[in-house]
Amino acid sequence: GFVEDQFGLGLIARAVEEGIAVIKPLGIMVFNIGGRPGQGVCKRLFERRGFRITKLWQTKVIQ
Numbered sequence: 108g109f110v111e112d113q114f115g116l117g118l119i120a121r122a123v124e125e126g127i128a129v130i131k132p133l134g135i136m137v138f139n140i141g142g143r144p145g146q147g148v149c150k151r152l153f154e155r156r157g158f159r160i161t162k163l164w165q166t167k168v169i170q
Contacts, residue, residue: 111152114144123156 109120119140126136136158140149150160 110155111148114148116144116148116152120152123153123158127156 109117109124111117111120119138123136123138130136138153153160
């Protein structure tokens with residue numbers, strides 16, 4: 108399993124791992140991730156695998 112399994116992000120971690128095998132050098136990987144587990148956890152998921160994060164857009168939905 109992945110470290111992220113404990114946060115319910117195992118499928119996203121797997122998608123990132125599989126994407127590494129097919130992404131071109133200097134390629135871009137775009138994910139639209141809800142912030143339920145928290146921004147820090149999501150950010151570390153990618154950084155742990157060597158990605159640099161660029162946040163394109165963020166909004167907060169009041170429920």
